[in-house]
Amino acid sequence: MRPAAFDYLRPTAVAEAVRGISGSDGAFFYAGGTELLLALKMRVLRADRLIDLKRIPQLDRIALSERGELTIGARATHRQIEESALVQQVLPALGRLCSQVANIRVRSVGTIGGNLCFAEPHADPGTFLAALGARLHLVGAQGERMVAADEFVLGEFETARRDDELLSHIVIPAQAGPSAYRRFRHGERPSVGVGVSWRLAKGGRTIETARIRFGALGPRPQAVEALEQALGGVETAKASGRIAELLPHALDALEVISDRHGGADYKRHLAATLLQRCIADAHQAALGGRP
Amino acid sequence: MAISFTLNEREVAAEFPPNRLLIDLLRDHFKLKGTKRSCDMEVCGACTVLLNGQPVSSCTTLAADADQGSIVTIEGLSPEAGLSRIQQAFVDHGAAQCGFCTPGFIVAVTDLLSRNPSPSDDEIRHHLRGNLCRCTGYVKILEAVKSLVPPGREGVKAQVKA
Numbered sequence A: 001m002r003p004a005a006f007d008y009l010r011p012t013a014v015a016e017a018v019r020g021i022s023g024s025d026g027a028f029f030y031a032g033g034t035e036l037l038l039a040l041k042m043r044v045l046r047a048d049r050l051i052d053l054k055r056i057p058q059l060d061r062i063a064l065s066e067r068g069e070l071t072i073g074a075r076a077t078h079r080q081i082e083e084s085a086l087v088q089q090v091l092p093a094l095g096r097l098c099s100q101v102a103n104i105r106v107r108s109v110g111t112i113g114g115n116l117c118f119a120e121p122h123a124d125p126g127t128f129l130a131a132l133g134a135r136l137h138l139v140g141a142q143g144e145r146m147v148a149a150d151e152f153v154l155g156e157f158e159t160a161r162r163d164d165e166l167l168s169h170i171v172i173p174a175q176a177g178p179s180a181y182r183r184f185r186h187g188e189r190p191s192v193g194v195g196v197s198w199r200l201a202k203g204g205r206t207i208e209t210a211r212i213r214f215g216a217l218g219p220r221p222q223a224v225e226a227l228e229q230a231l232g233g234v235e236t237a238k239a240s241g242r243i244a245e246l247l248p249h250a251l252d253a254l255e256v257i258s259d260r261h262g263g264a265d266y267k268r269h270l271a272a273t274l275l276q277r278c279i280a281d282a283h284q285a286a287l288g289g290r291p
Numbered sequence B: 001m002a003i004s005f006t007l008n009e010r011e012v013a014a015e016f017p018p019n020r021l022l023i024d025l026l027r028d029h030f031k032l033k034g035t036k037r038s039c040d041m042e043v044c045g046a047c048t049v050l051l052n053g054q055p056v057s058s059c060t061t062l063a064a065d066a067d068q069g070s071i072v073t074i075e076g077l078s079p080e081a082g083l084s085r086i087q088q089a090f091v092d093h094g095a096a097q098c099g100f101c102t103p104g105f106i107v108a109v110t111d112l113l114s115r116n117p118s119p120s121d122d123e124i125r126h127h128l129r130g131n132l133c134r135c136t137g138y139v140k141i142l143e144a145v146k147s148l149v150p151p152g153r154e155g156v157k158a159q160v161k162a
């Protein structure tokens, strides 16, 4: 399999990359290429121009902002995030997530931005970032804007990103409390992914607010409000019991597609199990004082 | 487009259209046939090479990415005469049968041991999960890699080199 011919640009600044993509239907940003080149080789996509992002400095930076928010450059690879001492310190669950993605070759060059922008439903980071309340920073010909991770994925392979917009970085809120992500894999990609993050009340024993997202089940990450609300004001040690009462029916509202990863009932069952494990993880994290 | 890069520690240059894949540049232009094409979709690891010190699927990497950088293929990991210690361990443990997957495994093991000279069994399995072998059943491959870990040091994660 070989891709059809295309032009190739190697900009050294974001503005130049955005100029390169504007006004051209068949132009694509090229980060790790682990999705894009596969699609071009199989000829499910056609590009007349690739805009390589690898020579733009800073796009892979992982840092804490002045407000204490974790910012991750869109071009940071899964491996870079997994090995980042800062991520291990402030958001270890994200490091673990990245260490589980694909195989070592995909993790070495595949980027978090490419993963989000491709919006393949069987993916991990988007689910957890939505659970964390992350925001994505987009830069386009008409300026810059922030989009909530929750609003970024619109459907299968479809996002809120305009064609001329480049995802520059992801911002993860500072005050997020304990968090956890778990996934079940069939073959190469996740069948179900569950992300949880809690904000704790003063004292650190009680959940003030909870965010829970289910991924890979339908076209985009989904929330179940009843579950989130049920955890408000509950002690972290009692969260698991509280959820168990609701679980028999709480997941009925999820949109679940039956596919080669399994039937809808089976996936709901997996989602329930993973949710309980995430809650146990988050409780442990709360005890250990580590998110 | 014209690029120049280090290929197995030699300075080289090449010219080709931008849609050229790295695997084709290596196999067809440089005649380095140790890098194998099998699944062609980043799943099997037969085409693994090191690009700037990172393992990549050369079947799904543009040749242009080598520009100003370095590529190491299985040929670059073999001494002029004889075998490298990783290759020898594979031979000693019967970790190669038809041998089609072996170059990819050797490159992946090189990456693993250069960052973590004392991996645990789990770390070895995790690192090699994306390399498929149709013949050996993996046990012998695991034994070969384990034999390279200094005794008593399994799982002691050495400092990760950036």
Ligand SMILES: Cc1cc2nc3c(=O)[nH]c(=O)nc-3n(C[C@H](O)[C@H](O)[C@H](O)COP(=O)(O)OP(=O)(O)OC[C@H]3O[C@@H](n4cnc5c(N)ncnc54)[C@H](O)[C@@H]3O)c2cc1C
Pocket (backbone or CB within 6 Å): A028, A029, A030, A031, A032, A033, A034, A035, A036, A037, A053, A074, A075, A100, A101, A102, A103, A106, A109, A110, A111, A112, A113, A114, A115, A117, A118, A122, A123, A124, A125, A165, A166, A167, A168, A188, A189, A190, B041, B042, B043
């Ligand atoms: C074998 C295999 C197994 C996998 N398993 C998993 C898994 O278990 N879990 C999981 O989550 N994922 C999995 N993936 C997906 C993997 O994580 C993605 O392929 C990777 O992260 C994509 O990043 P990339 O840099 O290679 O993207 P590219 O292929 O370079 O780009 C993908 C798309 O995003 C666009 N794009 C890239 N960067 C930007 C940017 N900064 N701004 C705007 N648009 C951009 C490109 O134009 C393209 O349309 C797997 C992939 C493979 C091949």
Ligand code: FES
Pocket (backbone or CB within 6 Å): B036, B037, B038, B039, B040, B041, B042, B043, B044, B045, B046, B047, B048, B057, B058, B059, B060
């Ligand atoms: S041939 Fe490249 S990964 Fe299988």
Ligand code: FES
Pocket (backbone or CB within 6 Å): B095, B096, B097, B098, B099, B100, B101, B102, B132, B133, B134, B135, B136
């Ligand atoms: S030795 Fe034959 S495929 Fe691995």
